[in-house]
Amino acid sequence: MIKVNELTHDYGHGRGVFDVSFEVGKGETLGFLGPNGAGKSTTMRHLMGFSKPQKGEVSIGGLDCTAKPSEIMKNVGYLPGEVALPEGLSGRQFIKMMQDMRGVRNDERVRELLERFKLDPSGSVKRMSIGEKRKLAVVTAFMSDPEILLLDEPTSGLDPVMQEEFISFIREEKVKGRTILLSSHIFSEVEALCDRIAIIKDGRLVSTVDAAEIRHGLHNIMTIEFENAGDFTEFGRQELDFALRDRSSLKCSVVVDDEDINRFIRAIRRFRIKSFAEHSVTLEEYFMHFYKNDKHFGGVSYA
C-alpha cells in the first residue's frame, strides 16, 4: 500500500533522507524508529505530498504522492508530529471544519472517539493543553475511518494512561485491517503495535526487522566468568561469536542464537566456570545501540 523507493532529499550539511526504500503491505503496521533528526518526519512529509523527492518515488495505493496528493488523501489519516491547529476555532468548530473538508459526516464516530480519549472539544483550540490538542488531532485523523494511517509520534504529549488507551485503540484499528506507518520514540509502543520495524539514522535506513523476531529476543548473550586464565584463553579459541573478552576479570560474553544453543553448551562443558549469566537482547537495548553510536552490539554489527 505504502511504497517508498530510493527516496532522496538532500537539505545540505548531511541532513535529509538518502536512498530510503521500504514498503508497508495492506493491513500491516510498520514502526519507524530513529534518533532525532533522522528523517522520519521528512519521509512522512514526502508521503503526504508536501515535499517532492529529489530522487526516487513515493506512492500510496499505487498513486504517486507528488502527482495526486488530493486523490490519495481520501483514504489517508495523518497525524502531524507537531500539533499546530488552525487559529481562532473552538475544538468543535475544528472537528466540523475537518468533517466538511473531508466530506464525511460521522458524528457517531466522533462522539465515540471523544469519549474514548476523554476530550471536551468545546473550548478554544488556542487554550488547549498540548495533550488536548494532540487528542483533537487524533480524533480528526481517525474520524473518517481511513484505510491508511500516517502517524508521526502519535502519543507524544499524552499522559501514560492515554498512551495506553491509544495503544489499545490502534490494536483495534489493526484488526479492522488498517495499513499504518507509525513513527515513535517509545519502544514499548512500537513493540506492542508493529509487525515490522524500520530503523532510520542520519537519513539512511539502517535495518528493517520483524517484530516477532524481536519479541522472542533477538539474541541471547551469555556472560561467563572463568576460574583461571588458562581456561579463559582456551575458551577464546572456540568458534563462537564473542561480544566481549576481558582478560583482567576473566569474563567472556558470547552471542548465541537459539539454534546454536546446544553447540554452545557442548563447547562450554570442558571448562571450569565461576559464574554464568544469560540475558536476551531486548528491543530497547537493540535500538539504544543504534541511537548511540555503537558499531558492534549483541552480535549485530553495521557499517
Place this chain on the structure above:
Amino acid sequence: MLSLPLLKQSIRSNAVMWGSMTGVMTLLCVQFSMLDMTRSLLFTIFYGMMTTILPGIYVLVTANKLLASQVDRGSMAYVLATPTKRSTVTFTQAFYLVNSLIAMFGVQTLAHLATNAAKPIALGEMGYTMLAGDLTSKMIAQVNLSALMVCIALSAVCFMFSGIFSSSKYSIGLSGTFIGVSILANMLAMFGNLGVDGLKNFKYLTICSFYDYQSVLFSGNEWITKLIFPAAIAVAAFTVGELCFSKKDLPL
C-alpha cells in the same frame, strides 16, 4: 475549485481584522462627508489616502495569514491532509481576499451614498471650483470602483509573496515593503499634484496611480482605462502566487 469549509474558516479567522478596517474606513467616510469642518477635504484626505492605506494594511496582514503564516505555523498540514488540492486552497483564499475587499468597499460605498443623499456636497466646495453641480451617486460608485481595483492589485501582490514564501517573516517583510512604498509614493505624488512639482514623478512608483478620482470628478474616461492595469497586475500576481504555492515544497 472552491472549498466552502475553507472559505468559512478564512472568513471566521479574518473577521476581526476585516470588521475593524471596514468600520474605521466607513466611520471616517461618514465623518468626512458629514462634518462641515472636514467636508472640503473629503477627496484630498479620505479618498486620496484612506481608501488605499486602510485596505493596504488589511491586505498586508490578511494575505499573509491566508497562506504563508499557515505554512509557517504548520496548520496548513490539516488542510492539505484532506482531499483538497493545493490549487483549491489558493483559489479559495484568493477568492476570499478579493471578495472581502469588495465587501469592504461595498459597505463604505453604501455608507457614503447614504450620507451624500442626506447632505449633498457641491464639487466646488471641495476645491473643484471649475466644476458645477453636486457630487453624484454615480461618481461615488465610480471612485470606489477605481480604488477597489487598485486595492485588489495590492492584495494580489501580497498574496503572491504569501504563496512564494513559506515563512511569515519574508512574506510580511516583502509585502510590507511593497505596500509601504506604494502608499508612500502615492502620498508624495499627491503633494506633487497639489503644487510641489519635484514630487510628481513619484506617481510612476506606485500602483495607486491607476486610482484616479480626479478623472471621475471631471467626468472623464481615463479612470476606466486605468482599471485595466491593476486588473492585469492582479491576475498576473494571483497566478504567480498560485503556481508557486502549488509547486513548492512545504515544510509542514
